[in-house]
Amino acid sequence: xxxxxxxxxxxxxxxxxxxxxxxxxxxxxxxxxxxxxxxxxxxxxxxxxxxxxxxxxxxxxxxxxxxxxxxxxxxxxxxxxxxxxxxxxxxxxxxxxxxxxxxxxxxxxxxxxxxxxxxxxxxxxxxxxxxxxxxxxxxxxxxxxxxxxxxxxxxxxxxxxxxxxxxxxxxxxxxxxxxxxxxxxxxxxxxxxxxxxxxxxxxxxxxxxxxxxxxxxxxxxxxxxxxxxxxxxxxxxxxxxxxxxxxxxxxxxxxxxxxxxx
Ligand code: PGA
Numbered sequence: 158x159x160x161x162x163x164x165x166x167x168x169x170x171x172x173x174x175x176x177x178x179x180x181x182x183x184x185x186x187x188x189x190x191x192x193x194x195x196x197x198x199x200x201x202x203x204x205x206x207x208x209x210x211x212x213x214x215x216x217x218x219x220x221x222x223x224x225x226x227x228x229x230x231x232x233x234x235x236x237x238x239x240x241x242x243x244x245x246x247x248x249x250x251x252x253x254x255x256x257x258x259x260x261x262x263x264x265x266x267x268x269x270x271x272x273x274x275x276x277x278x279x280x281x282x283x284x285x286x287x288x289x290x291x292x293x294x295x296x297x298x299x300x301x302x303x304x305x306x307x308x309x310x311x312x313x314x315x316x317x318x319x320x321x322x323x324x325x326x327x328x329x330x331x332x333x334x335x336x337x338x339x340x341x342x343x344x345x346x347x348x349x350x351x352x353x354x355x356x357x358x359x360x361x362x363x364x365x366x367x368x369x370x371x372x373x374x375x376x377x378x379x380x381x382x383x384x385x386x387x388x389x390x391x392x393x394x395x396x397x398x399x400x401x402x403x404x405x406x407x408x409x410x411x412x413x414x415x416x417x418x419x
Contacts, residue, residue, distance in 0.1 A: 185406025346391025
């Protein structure tokens with residue numbers, strides 16, 4: 158298991174449908190975070206709920222403490238201008254986001270390219286936002302081509318990131334074939350351990366071993382209370398990225414408690 162502080166990211170995706178529900182889920186999650194010792198929860202709601210939820214973040218967390226923070230699910234690379242429908246990194250930051258998810262497979266599936274993702278990563282770093290770069294292959298092959306694919310995603314996503322900004326980077330490994338499935342289809346802890354080693358090796362080759370040991374590596378894809386413990390302890394990850402189960406405060410509370418106890 159990793160020695161770093163743990164991070165559990167709640168990716169609400171395009172849910173829930175009303176601000177009232179968003180508040181209920183957020184308050185339930187916040188309650189769970191009050192007792193956390195070494196784990197931080199990053200709630201990533203649709204950005205339309207930011208202003209409302211930012212007011213519910215305890216001030217200690219705003220000052221850099223642990224527990225609960227807000228993140229974006231996407232960002233645009235330009236600072237302002239004629240980009241209909243987009244949100245800049247600065248806007249996210251001003252609205253209270255400390256983190257942002259970049260390159261999620263659902264956005265890549267909508268046409269986001271490695272080049273666009275690289276620009277989004279750089280813009281987020283410039284706005285002092287912690288950037289959660291998502292990588293993941295669509296399928297595995299016996300020849301290991303998926304490893305070259307992942308290597309390319311990492312190198313390209315981080316192509317604009319200098320050594321001095323690595324403290325603002327988190328890597329989330331989310332195999333696309335494990336997202337949105339049943340909990341038994343998630344990657345196992347031992348399977349994740351191989352990926353943690355692989356990802357850290359690529360980061361070491363890019364930046365030097367000593368410079369990358371603190372970069373958190375997360376797993377995402379059908380995480381549940383039943384598999385979270387195994388993935389974190391056997392997978393040597395620094396935390397998890399949770400989709401569907403983060404919308405249910407009872408289940409998400411379970412996941413947070415398990416991660417915090419490891
Ligand atoms: P899931 O989603 O937990 O619902 O599989 C994970 C993700 O897409 O980030």
